[in-house]
Amino acid sequence: MHDIKTNFDKVYQTIKSLNLSVFDSSGNLSKPGPRSEFTDLEVIALSLVAEFMSCDSENWLFNKLRSDYQQSFPNLIDRSRFNRRKRGLFLTIDLVRSKLAEQFLSFEDYYIIDSMPLEVCKLSREKRSKVCAEAFETSPEKGYCAAQKMYFYGYKLQGVCSVNGVFHSIELTKANIHDVNFLSEMNTKLSDCVLIGDKGYLSSSIQLDLFHTANIKLETPMRNNQKGFVKQKWIFRKARKRLETLFSQLCDQFMIRRNYAKTFQGFKTRILAKITALTLIQYLNKFEFNRPINNLKVAIT
Template identity: 25%
Template sequence: MNYLKLNRFSHHLQVSFARLNVICRSLYKLCAPDELKYRKNIDQVKLSDSSILAMLIWQTEIGIESQRRFCKFFVGLSHSRFNRRARMLLPLMRCIRQAWNQEVKIAGEFLIIDSFPVPVCQPIRNYRVKIFRGIADIGYKATKKIYYYGFKVHAIVSDDGYVLWTPYRRNMKGAKKHNDHQLMPIRRTIESDFSLLSYYNAENNWARSLAGFQQRLEIAILAYNMAYCLERFN
């Protein structure tokens, strides 16, 4: 392996909201489970499920972390109702992700595995916070040299090339023998992808319930993958 040539995509969602709404409507028709599409009183909702999905993706794209603030200016629903509707779409987000996983060809490509921390509170509250008791834990964020309370998300990122383990960072035990200079572009690849996930608020998840946490993480990954697919296949 003399060199690694990687094809990169920007992963920025460069579409209008109207176009995004059309895309989400198509995804809803293709991927939504029957229990969501045919639930009771579905014909009486003010906003369709596909419009809610488009709004959630749009929120991540324009960088508004506070859902309350987003609802105040952009949504015709109360904050509490919008939250309930958003959590109801969690099975839909999973179905879309699984469908795309089947469609995107990754044969003969790198599968890069790494993780990133998702704090759920400020470090000063690590030992006093009550949310996610028994689920979240204290971890260490080596890049900023701070302890955090929250979760660690493990991700697999694909790219053209070979299948290999992720190279170690310099501050990891055993890094010297694993940090081959030929593998460092792969490290930069996944760190670039994680920075883009941060752009979609994957690391700034201030949800107060497990369902809300999962929904916000899923929507960040969905927005990221949608941008990838639109750039790669259009």
């Protein structure tokens, strides 16, 4: 489980088996210009291996590769170039994640929606922090998390997953953006299904819009003081815990809240790589090892 080269080979072959049209025969993106000996496919595979092995320091990773795996990675590029290329492959990593998730989601009729806070720094450093603040449109903001009853400075990870725990859609929003704003986009991502959320997604107008435009039935618990209050069915309350558990696994094994990126592009690329690595393990668990897909702390070789 802890051998980087063995894990790398497994991840590399799994991504290659997806037969993505964006890659040429060498493993680089199909585009004009010189081809790197350390291919784009290898960059993606190495970044996913690092996330799977809970390695959140690229300095440590590259020192380890140069000291213990020099013969295994003869074409290894330097760390800063690896980081730049990984950020440039954001859309390709998302394509890999989507392709892996497609194998699970073909016949799903029930989905869960929720959000989790992602801090970029503590509130005491909010005024002087420059992390991800290179542009106003993507800069972090101060927000409130009702579930944890705390204010934080950063972003929200908005996620939609199946009842089995496979991410269908993800998006980063500023911390001060209400969850309902992400919910209003669901008619472009889903159709003909039941969408289960918490009280943060209560909106009668959006509920009607989703039903009429995409046949999405939104199931949320009612507030106690609402007229005609009816307690949400226990099966929906239980299903909501699936995404909460998934968020906990991202915080534990994938350390999604520990992020050392300085720019928004680097921040969102790291978040996406962690979720893609999680989806990759689920894929291997189901289609290669025939074990429960959410047993994430396991060997993949």
